[in-house]
Amino acid sequence: MTERKPTADGYPQRIVCLTEEPTEVLYALGEQDRIVGISGFTVRPPRARKEKPKVSAFTSAKIDEILKLEPDFVIGFSDIQADIARELIKAGVEVWISNHRSVAGILAYIRRLGAMVGAADKAESYARSLEQRIAEVEAAATRFSRRPRVYFEEWDDPLITGIRWVAELIRIAGGDDVFPQMAGESLAKHRILADAGEVVRAAPDIILGSWCGKRFRPEKVAAREGWDAIPAVKAGDLYEIKSPIILQPGPAALSEGLAAMHAIFVEWESRVRD
Structure with missing residues (x-):
């Protein structure tokens, strides 16, 4: 691949996004014309799938196809x-x-990416709007009479608990993650629950599932041995949070993902309060 000549404004003009979050951010900033290739897992925004060629998965990529696009920056x-x-x-x-x-890392990412494409002011405004929404949800959650204990399941076989940003969003939305000590582990293999009985002993009030790549099956979760003793199972409080809005460390998690969790917690709190 020959070296590309510097562009007029000095910022990348031909960007390939290997995951969804840079695509979502660049579209939100109005900088989508810089994108020449995206991940095949991209669903946000929907128009990106129609407008941009898909050149990667998550652990693999079509290197030759990417090089044909002559990118000056890959994220x-x-x-x-x-x-x-x-x-x-x-x-x-x-x-x-x-x-x-x-x-905090997601917000910093938005600001950093914006600066890299010459859109620092727009990125700052966008990040501040997300911060304001986060603050509003957090303030609303302080009015809860009781906070639900929450088990978030990222995968079902083996059982994998939620990553750090998910645990933080649970707290912001008004709940308490029942496995906070595991949330800090960046690798999924370090968030595996060897003993499903740990969830039973943790006694969550709400179970949230987001099985990446497949539909969450609350009836299968409820049927696990011994799980009928869990408060969430007794009350039927098992809910799916769609993976595109919670498992990507991008804007969707801070907007739609947070909103979805908060709505579930609000409904639960209104029942236990009454």
Whole structure:
């Protein structure tokens, strides 16, 4: 791949997004014309799937197809995409791999990405609007008479608990994650529950499921041995949070994901209060 000439404004003009969150951010900032390729898992915004070629999964990518797009910047996420990044770097492509895992990290990511494409002011405004919404939800949650104990399940076999930004959003929305000690583990393999009885002993009031790539099945969860003793199962408080709005460390988690959890918690709190 030959070196691309500097653009007039000095910012990347041909960006490939290996995950959904940079695509969502760039569209939100009105900088979508810079995107020339996206992840096949991208669903937000919906128009991106229609407008942009899909050149990667999460752990794999069509390197030749990416190079044909002549990108001047490729954006990925986490160590899981290290092999993809290495191949592109060897081909002379500039690559940025972010590794944020918290609510604060998502907000910083938005600001940093905006600055990288010459849209720092728009990114700052966007991040502030998300911060305001977060603050509003957090303030509303302080009025709860009781906070629900929440078990978030990222995968069912083996059982994997929620990552850090998910646990933080549960707290902001008005709940308490029953496995806070595991949320800080960035790798899914370190958030595996070896003993399903741990959930029974934790006695969550609400069970949230987001099984990446497949539909959450509350009836299967409720049928697990011994789980009929869990308050959430007794009351039927098992809910799906769609993975695109909670498992991506991007704007969707701070907006729709947070809103979905808060709505569930509000309804639960109104019942236990009455």
